[in-house]
Amino acid sequence: MTIDLDGLTALVTGGASGIGLATARLLAGRGAQVAVIDLDPSGAPAPLRGFTADVADDASVRAAVEAAAKALGGIDILVNNAGIGAAGTVEDNPDEQWHRVLDVNVLGIVRTTRAALPHLRRSACASVVNTCSIAATAGLPQRALYSASKGAVLSLTLAMAADHVREGIRVNCVNPGTVDTPWVGRLLDAAPDPAAERAALNARQPHGRLVNAQEVATAIAYLASPAAGSTTGTALAVDGGMAGLRLRPESKQ
Secondary structure (H helix, E strand, O other): OOOOOOOOEEEEEOOOOHHHHHHHHHHHHOOOEEEEEEOOHHHOOOOOEEEEOOOOOHHHHHHHHHHHHHHHOOOOEEEEOOOOOOOEOOOOOOHHHHHHHHHHHHHHHHHHHHHHHHHHOOOOOEEEEEEOOHHHOOOOOOEHHHHHHHHHHHHHHHHHHHHHHHHOEEEEEEEEOOEOOHHHHHHHHHOOOHHHHHHHHHHHOOOOOOEOHHHHHHHHHHHHOHHHOOOOOOEEEEOOOOOOOOOOOOOOO
C-alpha cells in the first residue's frame, strides 16, 4: 500500500530527533509539507520547517503552532510525539519529577492539540496521532512514572477520538515497544553492563530486537493518512509482539 500525502500539511512535535524526526522525514517523503516543533529544531533538515517551543509552556506552544500553520497554509495532520522518560519505582521519583513528566507527556498533548484544533477543523482530512507506549498496556519494571504518563496518553487518545469524530477529526495512537532512540541509548550507557542490558531488552520483545524509529514512523504515517480514513480511537502496537504474544522459552539443544 502506498501512503500518498500530496497536498497535505503536517506538524510534528519533538520532531528534531528520534521517532519525531523519522516521522517528519517520512511524511515529507510521502508528499506532505511538514513543520516540526522542538526545544531545538536545528536537527530538522530542509525541507522540514522548524519552530521552537516547549510543550510544557502554553504560550510558546500557541505561538509555534500559529507560526507553523501560517507557514504551511493550515494543519491537516498533528503528530503529538514530544515526550520525556523516567526510570524508577513509585519510591524513586520525587513529586517534582512526577509533575514534570506528566506536564510534558500528557499536558503537552493537550496544549498542542488545543492550539491546533481550529486549523484541524478546517481540514477535509484531519488526523491526530499521539505517540504512546507499550508501557500503557504492559507492566514494565522500573517504569512507574513513565507508565502512568503513557497510560494517561492512551485514555486521552480515546477521549479525544470520541470528542472530535463528528468534526471529521480522527485521533489514534501508536504504542511502540522499546525503540532504539537516544534516550534508550543513554539508559544503556548508564547500565553496569550495557551489552547485557541491551541483550535483555532485545530478548524482552518476541521478535528479538529493539524496534527502530522508522518502523514507528511508518505506523504513524499510515494512521495519519487518508488510507486510514475509517480508523479512529485505535492504539496500533509496534512492539515486535510484546503486548500480545506469549512464547515458550526456546529449547536448548
